[in-house]
Amino acid sequence: MKLTCVRLTALLALALSSAQAATLVGYAELKADTFAAGPASGAWNAGLRGEARFPSQPVQGFSGVQRDPSGQGFLFLSDNGFGARNNSADYLLRLHRVALTPATTARRAGQVSVGSFIELRDPDRKVPWQIVNEASPERRLTGADFDVEGFAIAPDGTLWVGDEFGPYLLHFSADGRLLEAPIGTPNLAGLPTLRGQSPVVVAHRGSSGTRPEHTLEAYRIAIEAGADFIEPDLVVTRDGVLVARHEPVIAVLSADGRVTEATADVATRPEFKDRARVKKLDGKDVYGYWAEDFTLAELKTLRAVERLPQLRGRAYDGRFEIPTLAEIIALVRDVEARTGRKVGLYPETKHPTFVTQAAGMNISQLLIDTLKKENFTDPARVFIQSFEVGNLKELRTRIMPAAGVNLPLVQLISSPDEAPYDWTAAGDKRTYGALTSDVALKEIAGYAAGVGPYKRWIIDDQGRTTDFVSRAHDAGLLVHPWTFRNEPTYLLPDYQNDPEAEMRQALRAGVDGFFTDFPATGARVVGQYTVPEVRSPQHHAYAQGVSSGAANLPGSGGFEGLNLSPDGQGLYALLEKTVAGDLPGQLRLMRFDLGRRQWTLAGRYALEPAGEAIGDLAPVNDHEYLVLERDNASGEAAKHKRVYLFNLREKNPDGTFKKTLIADLMNLRDPQKLAPSTTGGVFSFPYVTIENLLVLDARTILVANDNNFPATGGRGREVRDVSEFLWIGLDAPLKFAAGAGHRSAVRK
Template identity: 30%
Template structure:
């Protein structure tokens, strides 16, 4: 049946026969949540919240005793801001307001949390290092839920998209099940947040380390430090394997400091990208880049303050091994050169001597090109085999190996010359201990404030910068070394003894060291170093020993495993077929390469625990942008909630459509059954409220951006509920901008 203009005829309006409301600001016991929502109130709601918000709900399942299982959405809409939101299923009892009475209230009877104590999930989760392993909104984004005939629960997720199978009380029973790509055997249909691609792995790793550190009292998040060619860059050309999304990591609260960059143009590109820090062998060029960077194009460089110092709250400029292209690396003259160029952080490598003293140096074996034995003995000696007294008595590390700018001219390092004499070091290039390095920085500040350097033109700048400069110490460990705990203890002790824990970080490619630092000295920050060929061995399926045994999808990237599923385009809806028993998850949005408006329904055989390879095509109504839920009735008819992205507008598109699947591979036949923006309310169950949209005058509408729960009831009735995206969505209360409540409405519809 069609109208005169050729469009489908409008469905008869459904009738509102029941309505229950759960207030938006409803909370349940649990840890604080919403720390990543920012300091400003959102629609009057101040985060972080003292406990767990109950809403919004993305799926409902009738229990049979008058209650419903209600799946809380994954948190706050993004993987980056939902690590402290526990994934829960609540039990609700509704008392809808009807023509015959009813309070219109929603009772929260109880809840259980999704959790993985048996470690079925192989990739790192937020609570990786706990026993209960409660799942969070940064681990999965469950949007659909069904209860199987055996009483277990199945969830359709959007991050994978995965099918997640749990016990009746939320314990994960088997590994998450990915979606095979029917058109490309051996591949899966994956979303950008899929943790089985390297692009989605870094955030998972950082979340796990951050949660572990915070349980021990840390207040600073770990820092991610990849090679600069591994960050996703908008610059023309490709510099390397671009895996790490700086914007995503920073939105999740993790600073990104890249290494090692020695060209001003590349420094500027990374500054435009928004990295939190840059490590360079050329602090002189790094400072030049900072002084000339004009990111907003207003003609005023913004990285250096009026006092002439780098704005360390905006960017961290780190001198790599001091200034290794200007002076021999990891020596006090190299540190002096870096300080002369006003770096905000001094970066160094540290080894451990035979008597367990941390000493500056990159190489496990002294390199004859860099270090010489003044007594004429064998130079190539293992640092771990030398006592600190012998090392400092015999070796001078002043070798020039880095190019024409590098020099070991002692006259250029007056602070080091003075400090070496005061410390009794044989030469300014004697390998210093970690403790001596930290003392040297204090001596540098004194030299330019009250000492011989006080008359230098930049004396005030140098002294002020040195008094607040930060320290980044890399532990030179490999997984074969059995003294990681001892190493971390000695480094932490030296930092604590110098009183600079709040200005110090320990970094490592070997995550064991970082874990020990978290245990021993949570006030010290940690930095995760990542690089191909070091702790990211391409092609290895085994958990990496460099990553403390945590799993990483080595070499699996968008090049080899494309990411075709749209963000927030996974299993928003999932029907349950009783015979033969199967799940029919529906993708919310078209995948890359599919025709516009075409979403797919796949078949998962519950008895065989596998996808069958059969699928159906559902074409969204042209005004729709997404399929928000999908259910089957006893006759095999499919009911789909479709929506556009409008909010608070009665002229938008929100509807329930009825489809017939037909043979696999065919396009489903569809008719529009219920217009959710044009519902009759003859009983006045939703009276007018000043400023509210879609209530009063005998009419009712659901003007929400997301309406995601559908339960088929007897006698041509349906229960529909919105996901209120707390605290963001304001579809109903447009007048006073209050966040949407959770609304549960029962509709009577007339079959077409």
């Protein structure tokens, strides 16, 4: 580079004297058809091999830039080839040494000189899967093996390269030899659960959205769908057996005898027509058929029916029995024996005060007795829940200690207009809201392990996330809200009939699990956060047919931005696209500790509404970085090509990094007309991908495009895209740390 920083700064000061935008202070370009020595290339098209289109290896497009440690110019990383994996098996991955001399006046053209290259290869067979040049001694890597995007030079002189196919980190020697196996990307979703554990999916009454609730079939479907726990609501029979029903009343009748709600076909059975009666359920008169008025043998003659037929139909009415708790445990054990999968139980003691008054039985005692008899008392596989308070305290202080068991309890919290009935029966006027204060949550933690709030305590009726989860976590309580359903009638308008969006919002709020009528949906959403790795569709496990798990990162969404931290101790790697389950437009910034070989989630970067991807990441100092942000358009359609500054230490209320626009690449001042495309003193940079960013000094950044060789469209539909190099002067100086981005050149 011939132009000194002193002269660039002087030119910049002159150019910025009255400027309101970033200014082009230097320019150069490299013609599209620039080739380096190597074998012929371009023979592949959609996976089929034909005649080579090019006699050697194209130099472009460029997807990453660093200063050359030799002090002579720059190193540019070539992209993965001819636009797709199945077109690029003969494109060799390289870093090219490039000398740049910018045009600083209209009378002087910029110069670009391409010198030697570093070829990326795997002669020591570190890649554990088959590559294109598998059998050759040098095993030169191609664009069909990896999609290399960003790179950094470590203090020891070795090269670290970010890949999009995995996404992987690739570690090379200074001369391009792969030093270790590709390093995958862990799925560090960063969900703020109580102990960092994976959230659980609780099948609410089984898979009750697809089968009649509280039937063995509903539980079986739920387990197959991936539920971690199945929930039986428990009521008692006349002979003291616990069975699964939503309420003690198994069919509710109107005053004239019409069925208004039912979970069993009892109202159709003439032999039981005289069993209907009025009882006070939690202080309200209810007319219907009651479980405690039937023996188990009588209930076994009944069949389950859909409780919400207007919503879910009657296709399965009359097929399934009413199961006992013992039968549900037997089902869980059978699944475990056949599959090895350990599913838990999440029983609810329904209306303990009512059961004591109407049937003279202690439902909490019956539950513990049954669990002990069935030898199902593993505290990792049972939660006991109740809407009342007294029976949970009795379980904690008397019933469980006497039985020698210690199971986690969950205090259910209904809507603010309702109250625990044991409070109401005792004359206490408080409602469930009294259980949501910080003081109350700490009191609950004295007898329970968690709370099960109505979901509007977590996400209000305007769709806003509250502080309930964080306050409950501060008290040491797990949070398992209810109930998440797929039907539009249960969704807020902003979700646009997408039940997964509601579940994702709850997970981002930090819930430790949730109840859902559709456990298949719940398991899919939780799975997006809990699969071990972030994987694109081009991951080798899919390309070579060794994995059946779904990709959770869009294609070409990997480590587009990668750079060394200024202290030389870690790499910051920014994904180009959003991982499944994260908020749209939020990108994960990962940090890889070079000494510990350990990944952490550094935070999330939020794209602007017009932004669709990022192009590069460059350090300014130990806590500030620049990001190239772009849309997916080129030419006249291009609108959003920008450089932002963000701060690792400053975040927005939603947890994303705060950022500041420092250069709009579609609107750069060029008063000297350094670039041939400048019109009216304004320079625009309308390429689809702009993937090279480097801080030169406090006032100047270097930006260059990836020309997606041999693409057209940036400067005209029929114009072959060139590589353009921009020296951009900034209005305000960056807090640039000397050596940031090229620490290896100093310390090597």
